[in-house]
Amino acid sequence: MAGGKEIRTKISSIQNTRKITGAMEMVAASKMRKANQRMAESKPYATRIRQVVAHMAGAAQDYEHPYLQEREEVKRVAYIVVSSDRGLCGGLNGNLFKRVIRENKHWQKEGVEIDYCVIGNKALSFFRSVGGNVVASTTGLEDAPSVVDLVGNIHVVLDAFKEGTLDRVYVVYNEFVNTMTQQPVVHQLLPLPPAEDDRDTQFRWDYIYEPTPEGLVDGLLTRFIESQVYQSVVENKACEQAARMVAMKAATDNAGNLIDELELIYNKERQAAITQEISEIVSGAAAV
Amino acid sequence: MPSTMRCEIVSAEREMFSGKVTMVVASGAVGDLGILPHHTPLLTSLQPGPVRVQLDDGTEELFYVNGGYLEVQPKEVTILADVAERVEEMDEQAAEAARVAAREALEGKNKDMDYSAAAAQLAESLAQLRTIEHLRRKGGRGGK
Numbered sequence: 001m002a003g004g005k006e007i008r009t010k011i012s013s014i015q016n017t018r019k020i021t022g023a024m025e026m027v028a029a030s031k032m033r034k035a036n037q038r039m040a041e042s043k044p045y046a047t048r049i050r051q052v053v054a055h056m057a058g059a060a061q062d063y064e065h066p067y068l069q070e071r072e073e074v075k076r077v078a079y080i081v082v083s084s085d086r087g088l089c090g091g092l093n094g095n096l097f098k099r100v101i102r103e104n105k106h107w108q109k110e111g112v113e114i115d116y117c118v119i120g121n122k123a124l125s126f127f128r129s130v131g132g133n134v135v136a137s138t139t140g141l142e143d144a145p146s147v148v149d150l151v152g153n154i155h156v157v158l159d160a161f162k163e164g165t166l167d168r169v170y171v172v173y174n175e176f177v178n179t180m181t182q183q184p185v186v187h188q189l190l191p192l193p194p195a196e197d198d199r200d201t202q203f204r205w206d207y208i209y210e211p212t213p214e215g216l217v218d219g220l221l222t223r224f225i226e227s228q229v230y231q232s233v234v235e236n237k238a239c240e241q242a243a244r245m246v247a248m249k250a251a252t253d254n255a256g257n258l259i260d261e262l263e264l265i266y267n268k269e270r271q272a273a274i275t276q277e278i279s280e281i282v283s284g285a286a287a288v
Numbered sequence: 289m290p291s292t293m294r295c296e297i298v299s300a301e302r303e304m305f306s307g308k309v310t311m312v313v314a315s316g317a318v319g320d321l322g323i324l325p326h327h328t329p330l331l332t333s334l335q336p337g338p339v340r341v342q343l344d345d346g347t348e349e350l351f352y353v354n355g356g357y358l359e360v361q362p363k364e365v366t367i368l369a370d371v372a373e374r375v376e377e378m379d380e381q382a383a384e385a386a387r388v389a390a391r392e393a394l395e396g397k398n399k400d401m402d403y404s405a406a407a408a409q410l411a412e413s414l415a416q417l418r419t420i421e422h423l424r425r426k427g428g429r430g431g432k
Contacts, residue, residue: 044303052359210332
């Protein structure tokens with residue numbers, strides 16, 4: 001029985017792997033539930049602030065904020081790339097980076113320079129190996145990220161935009177379609193694309209601002225950008241867990257198949273060994 | 289039937305309140321303001337402090353917001369709070385402890401402390417205590 005022992009060890013090692021992937025699947029499933037809930041909870045704020053900003057853009061102000069002004073010439077753009085901190089989540093990050101690279105080519109053709117502002121370990125190591133001008137990074141976010149953790153990163157980009165070194169800012173993250181499907185999406189953050197909500201625009205009206213329009217509009221727009229980025233981070237977290245759950249489920253199933261196959265081989269081997277032994281004994285007895 | 293407007297109080301982490309109200313009272317950047325339906329559009333930042341909403345059945349609900357923005361449209365009031373809490377959920381002891389810590393820091397027991405951060409923290413915990421006090425007064429009148 002030559003390979004018997006080896007096959008057994010192999011089976012037991014795969015069994016261990018299956019145990020781990022099974023556990024990871026369950027952990028991811030429970031984390032995904034929580035991440036989904038968090039995504040749902042932060043949605044009202046994002047929708048409300050979008051409405052308010054849309055109202056504000058519709059108001060007939062004398063003052064136009066730089067965040068709302070489209071620049072004629074685009075020389076430098078920034079991408080905020082939201083990735084996960086850990087791997088083992090299928091093609092989630094890979095697809096996202098592919099999307100970024102595609103966008104990238106388009107800009108390079110026009111001779112536009114690109115800055116990256118990365119969130120998550122995976123994006124950081126990706127741009128480190130591929131090469132790319134990373135201007136800010138945040139890694140090691142918790143499962144329940146807070147806006148405070150992201151503020152620094154966002155402000156690097158906002159400040160550069162205000163100074164005029166950046167002409168456009170995009171955010172790239174995975175959109176949670178459903179548990180099985182996550183889709184990389186690119187949204188323009190700055191300058192703010194015109195809002196779809198255009199009711200009440202037939203009247204010329206404006207807010208009463210307390211204290212001053214400049215400060216309020218600036219604060220509110222900053223808050224809006226922050227909330228958009230926060231929302232994409234939270235959504236990406238939900239995607240990460242969903243993708244990991246699916247990947248680990250596939251791994252567990254594959255391990256099961258592998259074990260079945262190996263068990264078949266092992267049994268064949270065992271039977272062959274027994275048959276051989278019997279025939280040796282029988283032929284030995286016949287010789288006597 | 290009194291005239292009503294929609295009111296939404298949301299913080300970055302969750303939705304606190306959504307419903308029909310007859311009045312909203314909040315502390316704006318330049319002073320407290322009470323808003324009734326059909327108010328002219330208004331935009332203001334908020335100071336840390338209580339937000340009181342009067343529901344159309346006459347009852348009142350009290351919230352605490354830690355700064356944020358208030359938008360008024362004729363039929364709608366939106367409060368975008370940085371951090372919002374229902375007053376019932378607030379922890380008075382924690383607020384008191386924060387107040388003491390901030391005051392100590394301000395008085396220079398720890399020289400490395402950032403003055404503006406400490407002042408902000410003090411203002412915040414005072415506002416929280418003020419909100420709790422407000423609730424207690426109301427409870428005392430109605431309950432006993």
